[in-house]
Amino acid sequence: MFNLFKQKIKVRIAPSPTGYLHIGTARTALFNWLFAKHNGGKFIIRIEDTDLERSEKRFEKDILDGLKWLGIESDEKIVRQTERLDIYEKYLKKLLESGNAYYCACTKEELETERQKAIDSGKPPIYSGKCRDKNIAPEKGQVIRFKVPNEIIIFKDLIRGDVRFDMSLMGDIAIAKNLKTPLYNFAVVVDDHEMGISHVIRGEDHLANTPKQIAIQQALGLKSPKYAHLPLILDPDRSKMSKRFSATSVEEYRKLGYLPEALINFIALLGWHSKEEKEIMDIKELIKEFELERVQKAGAVFNTEKLDWINSQYIKNSNFERIKSALSDIFGNKIVFDEITKKIINVAKDRMSKLSEFEEIRKEFLDLLDYPASLLVWKKSSADTAKNNLKVIKDNVENVHEKDFTKENLEKILMFLADKLGRGETLWPLRVSLSGKEKSPGPFELMDVLGKEESLKRINDAIKKLEK
């Protein structure tokens, strides 16, 4: 039965535009998005740009473009914190008026000396609360601090279970530089409330911020959203993911030729699995299966080999149009999609783990190296044998109709000859004549791609080389 009292699900991704879209942010966005879609809720993008020194428009653009490329878009207008300064001011005043916040006059230098002293005497380096009851005037205030209550805060994390924090170890935290410049922990509380966020799903690195946010919510008399902290993404050596092992920004993966649908599939498995532990799942299946209950607590290792394998599966199963648009995305107009390219795409689909390999594969198929005649000769065979066998092949190939010039047909016809004349003695010179290389794709695939005219030209040239 439809439950009128059931809370509406609304989640958000709240990136700070201080860097490029990181894989970790993409994973958090995806989990939020899947959770919303699975539960018929809403997903919102909120740009946390109150740190004016570090926030940049180009990063915001990169983040939004990257999410869009992955297919993750906001269900409502994108929210920017810098457009909501009046709202934060209202709540800051509330906290100041109720005595839950105060202006602090300590300078950076004073705070630093205090911090050092605490460390030297083996105490936690937290703010002493010196300005707490001094009634400092706003003009003298360096920052606005929140009076962190001296209590234990316990909250139920949907992934980690009960999490407990002793707030007396925290010290009074700065929540704004002034009425118009809120800081992270405070602005988040206001936004999550004002936007009606039901669940905050974010990285484990924010776990220690949650009790601070809950304390601020309590002081403002606000209901807390539900919290779920996702496990860290780790490098293979189990350290936090860094550039040392693999690319960390989504844009880099895009440029390397990972299909967004493959990256989504891979990222979804970073700390989550379906009931049947399936490896290949398209977006529809992910939405259907996604539940927070199956998010793990332990860190999730980023395994590039697995990503490559997943990507290769998606490439293999994509149609020509899909590959064409993805290749254009990477190579721009460097690729002209003529008949030959179409054929190469067809064969390359089974060979690529990422689309950036396409150029290399194209070269493998099309480029004819300037090779010595001796390369045409198979092991202990002779130049004469190579020449004669190429001639027989040529006569047979000439008789194949253009429309029958396919890998399968050519294989049928020429393998019959190769079995009579010796496989090495026929297939080796044929393949070298077509590629000019010691190693290359097989002769039938090459002929299929090159077409009848070009294949015959290359075979003829090889025969001439051997006649010299």
Ligand code: GLU
């Ligand atoms: N702006 C924070 C970040 O980029 C958001 C944290 C949160 O989701 O509350 O990490």
